[in-house]
Amino acid sequence: MxxxxxxxxxxxxxxxxxxxxxxxxxxxxxxxxxxxxxxxxxxxxxxxxxxxxxxxxxxxxxxxxxxxxxxxxxxxxxxxxxxDDMKAVYKGIGTDQFMKDAITRYSGMRLTLNDPWETTLVFIISQFNNVKRIRLITKNIIARFGPEIMDGSGKSIMRGFPGSADLIGASEKDFRKCGAGFRAKYLKDLADYCTNNIDLNRLNPKNYDKLKETLMSINGVGEKVADCIILMGYGNLAAFPIDVWVKRTIEKAYFNGKRKRMKEIMDFVSQKWDRRYLGYAQQYIFWGGRQASRNEVK
DNA sequence: ACCCAGGCGGGCG
DNA sequence: CGCCCGCATGGG
Missing domain, CATH: 3.30.310 (TATA-Binding Protein)
Structure with a gap:
């Protein structure tokens, strides 16, 4: 080599x-x-x-x-x-003023496609948590369990993301030390489950319903986390994860601030934007809404 | 001190 | 089913 x-x-x-x-x-x-x-x-x-x-x-x-x-x-x-043909994406979802503004402001923002296992682990950490701490906990887990990557002369330059096998010896307490809190049990279960029962890399990315059902059989993975994994771990743009920010932003931008149920929001988005690009619509709603709220008076 | 964070599982009606 | 509650931890 x-x-x-x-x-x-x-x-x-x-x-x-x-x-x-x-x-x-x-x-x-x-x-x-x-x-x-x-x-x-x-x-x-x-x-x-x-x-x-x-x-x-x-x-x-x-x-x-x-x-x-x-x-x-x-x-x-x-x-x-x-x-990705972003022109087509923008044409398919840029059908209203709020979305057009988000597209203008965050022009060029792409979804990323990530390893299914990594995505699952990260989004289990994400639940009832904030972005800064998700980063911190993830970095702690990498620092503690990630395999070293060497340069040509055998010197370690950084750590990779630990696979399920790298986490076999890890206890719930170890994950707690990484700051995972009550999610530590989920992470322990995930490592066991993915080593013994399931290979996330072998699931079919195209079959949304089946994929979601399988992912939700993992302890700690519910509706929202499953959609995040389907979108960012399997690249299936049919997924539209609804978290607190997305819900709040949609209620504010499209329902005059009126509270809506999850199902109503899901029905709304799937008839509003081109279904081939729903995942992109979600990313722009999420980030547009979150940044807008950040810029509000504090 | 109090509130919130890219929710979920479990329990109850 | 739908709803409600507790949950670790750290930063505003």
Whole structure:
């Protein structure tokens, strides 16, 4: 194997690394982002990938630096969904003023496609929690259990995301030490379940109903977390996870602040936006709403 | 001090 | 079913 570092670049339009990174998706809970150079560093298998975004969000380019550059390039393209036709996405969901504003403000924000196991673990941590702490707990688990990644000379450069096998020896108490709190039991059960009973990488991403049913058989995975995993771990855009922010934002933007039930919201969104891109609609609602509330008077 | 955070499982009516 | 409650932990 060639251990030398090399680089390549790709043209990409309607992509923003900054908005994608900042919008709280699984990758962003363990990758390192440098906002000044606009570059991201993250582990991929036994490699470390460094990726920078240059030029405008409409017409820019990403530069990738890594060992095994060809697999790194396809990893970047896949993880950041660079093949998505964002023009079509924006056309399909940009049908009202609120969404148009969110698209304008966060233009180029992509969904990311992540490993199903990693996504499941991260979103179990996410429940009844806040973004900052989700990041912290995830990083603690990586620091404690993640396999070391070596450079060409055998020097450790960073830790990868631990697989279920890496967590076999981990106890509930270990997860508590990572800050997981009451979710520690869920994580322990997840590691056991995924080692003995189920291979998340073998589930069919296309069959939404079946996939959801299977995921919800995991202790600690309910309706919302399952939808997050389907969207960001399996890349199925039919999923529209409804969390407190999404619910609140939709009620405010489309129902004059009136409280609605989950089912009413689900019915509403599936007739409002192009169903092929529902997942994207959710991401823009989520981030648009959350950022708007952040900018309000405090 | 009090409130909230990308909810879920369990229990009750 | 639908609804309600408790849940670890840390930051505003």
């Amino acid at each position: 060639d251990d030398s570092i090399s680089s390549t670049s790709l043209k990409v339009s309607l992509f923003s690394l900054r908005h994608t990174f900042e919008s709280a998706q699984p990758l962003t809970f363990h990758a390192d982002y440098d906002q000044f150079s606009n570059t991201i560093t993250y582990p991929s298998g036994r490699n470390v990938i460094n990726m920078g975004h240059y030029g405008s969000e409409k017409d820019g380019e990403v530069r990738i630096v890594s060992r095994d550059i060809s697999s790194a390039a396809s990893d970047v393209s896949r993880r950041f969904r660079l093949g």
